[in-house]
Amino acid sequence: MDENGTKIENITRPYQEGEDLTLTCDVYDGQPEPVVTWWRGSELLQQALSRTAGGHPRATVFRLRLTRADFQTRLTCRATNSNITQPVSTTIVVNMHLKPVSVEIKGPRGPLSAELPAQVICQVNGSRPEALIRWFLGPYQLNDTETHVISPNTTLGMLNFVPGDRDHGARLRCLASNSAASLTQASVSPLEDSWILDVH
Incomplete structure (x- = not known):
């Protein structure tokens, strides 16, 4: 019992x-x-x-x-x-x-063109069940996102957004937590990775 x-x-x-x-x-x-x-x-x-x-x-x-x-x-x-x-x-x-053990924004972090669509991918490992992935640009949460489970312990988050001139120097963050644990443990801090945008 x-x-x-x-x-x-x-x-x-x-x-x-x-x-x-x-x-x-x-x-x-x-x-x-x-x-x-x-x-x-x-x-x-x-x-x-x-x-x-x-x-x-x-x-x-x-x-x-x-x-x-x-x-x-x-x-x-x-x-x-x-x-x-x-x-x-x-x-x-x-x-x-299980909580995530790593989170990483993938790919080259080169300059972005203002007013042109961009896609960013975030990989989260170690979460069971799949990770809950959230994106923030500065203080604002971004919602044009997709989540794909590619293995029992790996989740990909895809963000589509259009950066503007005002976003130059802003911090883009990928936050990851366990989708089940997040419902019962509000105090658990998510893992995150971030990128300072270079927008021209």
């Missing part, structure tokens, strides 16, 4: 990086009282008879501050009560939303 008492079927709900993970494993019956262990792959995390709830041994593993390295980690709860019986176990997979 997760921290809300919800039974987990094979895979957890999506957790955010830095979020606490608490899992509880209930073991029923068994004489003598079974030893309950938690494993991450072949690594032993915890072993205990642990506290008892309603006569059933219960083992709990706390995973604080999940990192992206925990994505798709397999956690196994295993119970055994002797050296001659086969242990019983259940395994779940940790699902996570």
Whole structure:
């Protein structure tokens, strides 16, 4: 079960990086009282008879501050009560939303011609699900944009705009955040790359 008492079927709900993970494993019956262990792959995390709830041994593993390295980690709860019986176990997979790890405005950053259409591409890597990409020219958000997912961890943002003489020296920014995490973690700062425009 997760921290809300919800039974987990094979895979957890999506957790955010830095979020606490608490899992509880209930073991029923068994004489003598079974030893309950938690494993991450072949690594032993915890072993205990642990506290008892309603006569059933219960083992709990706390995973604080999940990192992206925990994505798709397999956690196994295993119970055994002797050296001659086969242990019983259940395994779940940790699902996570991952923040972007890099953002880059691609291509040459040469001079732009005033009043002529221009296209700029921004590549974001590491986000899961796809990145939310926003563009700003100075303080103003630009909306003539497209987003394309080109691989499970890579998102491209395309901006079409017409620069003017007044935009010379202005800062064009590409901001990237996780599209799912942005809905639940307003305080998470996006990654960004920027370009000082040279407009003639």
